[in-house]
Amino acid sequence: MNKTPSILTLALLAALSAPSALADVYAGALLGYSNTEYVTSTQAGVSEASPLLLQAQVGYFFNDYVALEARYGTSLQRTDGVSINSLASAYVKGNIPVSDQIAMYALVGVSATDIDYNASHSTSHSGISFGLGTHYALSRDTALTFEFVNAQSGENTNLNAVNLGFQYRF
Secondary structure (H helix, E strand, O other), rough: OOOOOOOHHHHHHHHHHHHOOOEEEEEEEEEEEEEEEEEEEOOOEEEEEOEEEEEEEEEEEEOOOOOEEEEEEEEEEOOEEEEEEEEEEEEEEEEEOOOOEEEEHHHEEEEEEEEEOOOOOOEEEEEEEEEEEEEEOOOOOEEEEEEEEEEEEOOEEEEEEEEEEEEOOO
């Protein structure tokens, strides 16, 4: 059995321990246009809806490259019979600064959803969640984000969203 650490393990440890100007807490809000696909029990097809999502987020940057982030949200209204009662997510955020104002990032984590169909039944799902986004700093403390997130991919339900967000760094 090989007891030497892998290159990936060493890179992760270096990223988590590297000093940085970004090592701090941030919070924000996201408004998202979602696409929800689901299999209905009354027909053999797939139905779609696009409820607007509102989410709160809080995160912590360990350095310029790695952050942990938590989100919680719900849909603003019922659309085509579908309402997202809750969407809770926890992510590891890999950040790549492009310039002083722009950064690209990837999200990998887990999400739990509770989706209400036609006010008749709701289902809860949890699973792997991932996304890609860009961060544009307006000032040292504020930023806009734009991202695509695959929040839920299941056998009977898929939930994707395009989010526009505002963040404040403390």
